[in-house]
Amino acid sequence: MTTTPRRARAPRQSDVARLAGVSQSAVSRVIGGDTDTARIPEATVRRIQDAIKELGYVPNPTARKLRTGRNRMLGVHTFEAVFPRAREDFYFEFLLGIEERAEEIDHDLVLFTSTGGSDGRRRVYRDGVNRLNVADGAVLLGVAADRAELARLEADGYPFVHIGRREVPGTRITCVVPDYESAAAAIVDRLADLGHERIAYLRAGIDEESYADRRRGYESAVERRGLRDVSPERPGLEGAGLDAAGSETAGPASAGPGTVWLDAVADGAVTAVVADAEWLANPLAERLAERGLTVPRDVSVAVLEGVGPDAAVHWDCLQIPRREVGRLAIDTLVGLLDEPGTPVADVLVPCVVVEGETVAAPPAGSPAPTKGSSA
Amino acid sequence: MTTTPRRARAPRQSDVARLAGVSQSAVSRVIGGDTDTARIPEATVRRIQDAIKELGYVPNPTARKLRTGRNRMLGVHTFEAVFPRAREDFYFEFLLGIEERAEEIDHDLVLFTSTGGSDGRRRVYRDGVNRLNVADGAVLLGVAADRAELARLEADGYPFVHIGRREVPGTRITCVVPDYESAAAAIVDRLADLGHERIAYLRAGIDEESYADRRRGYESAVERRGLRDVSPERPGLEGAGLDAAGSETAGPASAGPGTVWLDAVADGAVTAVVADAEWLANPLAERLAERGLTVPRDVSVAVLEGVGPDAAVHWDCLQIPRREVGRLAIDTLVGLLDEPGTPVADVLVPCVVVEGETVAAPPAGSPAPTKGSSA
DNA sequence: TTGAAAGCGTTACCAA
DNA sequence: TTGGTAACGCTTTCAA
Numbered sequence: 001m002t003t004t005p006r007r008a009r010a011p012r013q014s015d016v017a018r019l020a021g022v023s024q025s026a027v028s029r030v031i032g033g034d035t036d037t038a039r040i041p042e043a044t045v046r047r048i049q050d051a052i053k054e055l056g057y058v059p060n061p062t063a064r065k066l067r068t069g070r071n072r073m074l075g076v077h078t079f080e081a082v083f084p085r086a087r088e089d090f091y092f093e094f095l096l097g098i099e100e101r102a103e104e105i106d107h108d109l110v111l112f113t114s115t116g117g118s119d120g121r122r123r124v125y126r127d128g129v130n131r132l133n134v135a136d137g138a139v140l141l142g143v144a145a146d147r148a149e150l151a152r153l154e155a156d157g158y159p160f161v162h163i164g165r166r167e168v169p170g171t172r173i174t175c176v177v178p179d180y181e182s183a184a185a186a187i188v189d190r191l192a193d194l195g196h197e198r199i200a201y202l203r204a205g206i207d208e209e210s211y212a213d214r215r216r217g218y219e220s221a222v223e224r225r226g227l228r229d230v231s232p233e234r235p236g237l238e239g240a241g242l243d244a245a246g247s248e249t250a251g252p253a254s255a256g257p258g259t260v261w262l263d264a265v266a267d268g269a270v271t272a273v274v275a276d277a278e279w280l281a282n283p284l285a286e287r288l289a290e291r292g293l294t295v296p297r298d299v300s301v302a303v304l305e306g307v308g309p310d311a312a313v314h315w316d317c318l319q320i321p322r323r324e325v326g327r328l329a330i331d332t333l334v335g336l337l338d339e340p341g342t343p344v345a346d347v348l349v350p351c352v353v354v355e356g357e358t359v360a361a362p363p364a365g366s367p368a369p370t371k372g373s374s375a
Numbered sequence: 376m377t378t379t380p381r382r383a384r385a386p387r388q389s390d391v392a393r394l395a396g397v398s399q400s401a402v403s404r405v406i407g408g409d410t411d412t413a414r415i416p417e418a419t420v421r422r423i424q425d426a427i428k429e430l431g432y433v434p435n436p437t438a439r440k441l442r443t444g445r446n447r448m449l450g451v452h453t454f455e456a457v458f459p460r461a462r463e464d465f466y467f468e469f470l471l472g473i474e475e476r477a478e479e480i481d482h483d484l485v486l487f488t489s490t491g492g493s494d495g496r497r498r499v500y501r502d503g504v505n506r507l508n509v510a511d512g513a514v515l516l517g518v519a520a521d522r523a524e525l526a527r528l529e530a531d532g533y534p535f536v537h538i539g540r541r542e543v544p545g546t547r548i549t550c551v552v553p554d555y556e557s558a559a560a561a562i563v564d565r566l567a568d569l570g571h572e573r574i575a576y577l578r579a580g581i582d583e584e585s586y587a588d589r590r591r592g593y594e595s596a597v598e599r600r601g602l603r604d605v606s607p608e609r610p611g612l613e614g615a616g617l618d619a620a621g622s623e624t625a626g627p628a629s630a631g632p633g634t635v636w637l638d639a640v641a642d643g644a645v646t647a648v649v650a651d652a653e654w655l656a657n658p659l660a661e662r663l664a665e666r667g668l669t670v671p672r673d674v675s676v677a678v679l680e681g682v683g684p685d686a687a688v689h690w691d692c693l694q695i696p697r698r699e700v701g702r703l704a705i706d707t708l709v710g711l712l713d714e715p716g717t718p719v720a721d722v723l724v725p726c727v728v729v730e731g732e733t734v735a736a737p738p739a740g741s742p743a744p745t746k747g748s749s750a
Numbered sequence: 751t752t753g754a755a756a757g758c759g760t761t762a763c764c765a766a
Numbered sequence: 767t768t769g770g771t772a773a774c775g776c777t778t779t780c781a782a
Contacts (some may be wrong), residue, residue: 010532012775023753028777040751056531058505062440063775065509066758073509081474099456099488108506111486113474130433131483134440134448134509156431157385387759398769403761414767438759441774 011055020044020051027052031059065134073108074333075135075160079122079142081113094141094163097326105334110135124149130158137337139163139329159336161329165209165346174336174344176329180210180304183318183351184217187274187302190353192225194361196272196300199227200265202284204276205235211276214304218274230270232261242283265299266291271362272300278307281315281358296360307356316359319352386430395419395426402427406434440509448483449708450510454497454517456488469516469538472701480709485510499524505533512712514538514704534711536704540584540721549711549719551704555585555679558693558726559592562649562677565728567600569736571647571675574602575640577659579651580610586651589679593649605645607636617658640674641666646737647675653682656690656733671735682731691731700724 013031017024022044030040030048040048051057065071076098078091102109112131113122123146124132130153132138137159140150145162151171153160165177191199201218204211222229232240241259264270266288275281281303285295295301302316332347388406392399397419405415405423426432440446451473453466477484487506488497498521499507505528507513512534515525520537526546528535540552566574576593579586597604607615616634639645641663650656656678660670670676678692707722 014775024776025753025755025778026751029752032777044751056527058500058508058531060775061506061508062437063758064777065437066441066760066774067776067778069758071509073506108501109488110509111488113484113486125433126483131436131448133433133436134446134485152431156433389759399759400761400769400771401767403759404768407761416767419768435759438774439761441758441776442760442762444774 010060011057012060013057015055016048016051016057019055020047022048065136069136070337071108071134071136072106073110073135074102074330075110075112075132075138077112077122077124077132077138077140077142079140079145081122090143091141093322094326094329097323097328098139098330099326100323101327101330105330107136107330107334112138121146124153130156132158132160137161137333139326139333141329159333159340161333161336161347163325163329165213167209172344174332174346176325176332176347176349177210177213178320178325178351179348180213180318180351181217181220182348183353184214184274184304185221186353187304187316187318188218188221188227189225191272191274191300191302191359192221192227194272194300194359196362197227198230198270199272199274200261200270201229201231202240202273202275202280203231203235204280205239206276214276230261230264232258234258237280237283240280240284242280242287262287262291266293268363270299272302272359274302274304276303277305278303278311278315278317282313285313285358296358298363300359300362302359307354313358314356316356317354319354321349321351325349385435386432387435388432390430391423391426391432394430395422397423437509440511444511445712446483446509446511447481448485448510449477449705450485450487450507450513452487452497452499452507452513452515452517454515454520456497465518466516468697469701469704472698472703473514473705474701475698476702476705480705482511482705482709487513496521499528505531507533507535512536512708514701514708516704534708534715536708536711536722538700538704540588542584547719549707549721551700551707551722551724552585552588553695553700553726554723555588555693555726556592556595557723558728559589559649559679560596561592561728562679562691562693563593563596563602564600566647566649566675566677566734567596567602569675569734571737572602573605573645574647574649575604575636575645576606577615577648577650577655578606578610579655580614581651589651605636605639607633609633612655612658615655615659617655617662637662637666641668643738645674647677647734649677649679651678652680653678653686653690657688660688660733671733673738675734675737677734682729688733689731691734692729694727694729696724696726 013024013027017027020027026040026044027048030045031052061071061073065073076095099109121144122142124130124140132153139161141163145164145166147166147168150162150166150173151168154168154171154173161174161176163176165175166173188199199222201215203215219229221227237243238258241262243258265273273281273284275284281301284301288295288299293299300316304318306320307313307315307317328347328349335342336344388399388402392402395402401415401419402423405420406427436446436448440448451470474484496519497517499505499515507528514537515535516538520539520541522541522543525537525541525548526543529543529546529548536549536551538551540550541548563574574597576590578590594604596602612618613633616637618633640648648656648659650659656676659676663670663674668674676690678690680692681695682688682690682692703722703724710717711719
């Protein structure tokens with residue numbers, strides 16, 4: 001059994017042409033289905049097709065790409081590894097949407113996975129080579145996108161879209177983003193409709209575009225509805241005094257001076273709170289409970305992120321349309337490819353506002369707001 | 376802000392050459408690092424590098440591929456979607472090893488994900504195009520590989536390796552496989568060493584190469600050690616009478632006539648059982664318990680697959696070296712690329728035999744075996 | 751209707 | 767040492 005299976009050289013168009021007794025360009029045109037412009041006789045077409053079948057000819061996508069610039073291959077680049085379990089929830093739905101849509105429009109998907117350096121971060125450029133270049137364009141995503149690489153890609157004229165808003169000074173990159181701004185505004189509107197007049201915003205304190213979007217939505221809605229904003233001055237757990245030790249959860253944490261805001265809430269200064277994240281809302285509810293207040297009876301709380309259905313608390317929240325974002329990323333990218341000159345604009349994908357069990361009308365006896373004065 | 380960002384055409388070597396005032400081939404040689412064969416003056420090199428930097432030139436991998444046939448890009452094709460949770464455990468470790476090793480040897484990884492047809496099965500060939508061709512070669516894996524596609528790929532001379540043994544008549548494909556045969560034999564050896572003399576093999580009844588491997592290992596070891604094989608005649612749950620209704624697990628399942636084997640085991644005809652899978656071992660233990668037998672006191676049981684550490688029962692089992700298989704798949708593939716003429720041979724990766732809590736010495740009073748007679 | 755030839759961006763050979 | 771040039775496999779224009 002020492003049969004060295006000689007790898008047959010893959011047949012080319014010229015081989016087909018020779019076998020069929022036609023020119024190479026005839027073969028190309030038959031394959032391209034160019035029956036309109038250059039009508040090739042039935043008989044010739046048959047002969048060519050027979051030759052193709054006999055030789056088992058398959059077009060070479062690399063050569064095609066070099067010639068036409070198109071592959072019908074779309075790249076996907078994630079700035080972090082997809083597989084570690086923790087990240088998976090983040091990426092999974094996006095990828096689902098991406099794959100779904102790419103297939104619908106008959107494009108192949110190529111996932112670029114290798115990390116460039118030793119730091120585990122994935123890079124687009126490795127040894128100065130833009131690896132994505134084998135694909136027609138790419139969808140980039142990741143919690144920690146490398147802005148320098150985004151800028152360089154854009155400068156190089158490589159067509160790509162980014163999932164999630166990313167702003168890089170001096171560059172205009174096309175982003176597909178959940179419409180956090182409208183969603184945040186909608187949530188504030190709903191609170192206002194229910195009768196809340198004094199509300200607060202609990203910021204995560206993360207310096208990222210999507211949080212800025214949420215905040216803008218909150219602020220504009222507060223202004224528009226004439227509500228009174230009684231937010232803590234500083235972001236994060238400490239900013240709201242939420243790191244202060246409770247009764248049994250007590251660690252050696254300093255019950256810092258920061259509980260003024262929390263105390264004010266307990267005193268009824270605020271009837272509704274909008275929080276950037278679940279990890280802010282949970283301790284808030286706990287601290288309020290310690291002070292004898294119940295959510296949503298005394299204070300309504302809404303969360304500006306998606307909360308899984310099996311979470312302990314069914315927060316009123318928004319739902320990030322990950323799947324749809326993935327699908328739209330593909331459509332946007334293909335649009336970019338088809339219409340290279342088009343001015344870029346972010347694509348906003350609406351978030352559904354989910355009604356949970358943590359928002360209700362304000363307590364009946366809540367004092368009327370003192371318009372105009374600030375906390 | 377109607378700045379239509381004109382996408383700059385990506386700079387080519389000729390642009391660099393013009394700017395640096397040298398020929399294009401000089402640029403190519405500087406980039407290729409061919410300082411040995413063609414010594415280019417320090418000054419020229421500097422000028423070229425400056426031009427590269429100024430223009431932001433990056434080599435075009437497509438053109439490179441077309442010219443040299445190599446990309447340092449390796450494809451990964453899975454015959455099923457990777458992401459659905461159920462599949463994930465299967466693929467995850469393989470992919471980890473693949474990615475790890477590919478990066479070590481400075482290759483990029485390209486994951487081909489799109490499904491070819493409407494049936495959800497992923498195909499290599501779509502519209503007659505071998506999509507994998509953009510990569511230098513590929514690692515294929517999947518529980519349900521399409522053998523016709525494997526054969527065609529081989530016939531086309533495309534370099535690939537398959538994870539898991541796949542035999543296609545008339546073709547010799549390179550596989551990287553866990554060494555189930557040796558592992559099964561090792562487990563039988565261990566049982567024999569403990570003093571077991573009458574053992575049985577519970578087959579999954581799945582018609583796949585890896586199960587044949589296990590079986591071969593079992594049979595050869597049984598023969599070599601002169602053990603008596605008292606296996607059920609037919610595979611699967613029914614074959615062993617394990618679908619027979621127990622006390623409370625009773626559904627309307629017919630307690631078929633197939634319990635003869637089970638009854639014989641209960642009577643002490645067998646002191647050790649080797650099972651293809653956990654889903655066979657679990658009901659076996661239950662049925663034995665119903666008959667008053669305990670594992671491993673009365674009957675030892677070993678499982679020929681990997682069992683997670685958080686399984687209810689800590690089976691004696693084997694550990695599939697998925698990560699290592701992934702790594703070796705990459706090495707084997709690259710070997711194929713570097714040495715195209717090499718005769719192909721399967722690569723076996725040893726499985727560790729894990730000692731659990733379900734194998735022990737046979738009960739003291741077990742009757743001596745009647746050598747030579749068969750069940 | 752068909753074929754010849756240019757060109758996509760690169761590498762590698764062969765002269766100069 | 768350097769530059770010209772052929773070739774990789776394909777698409778597409780232009781002539782025949």
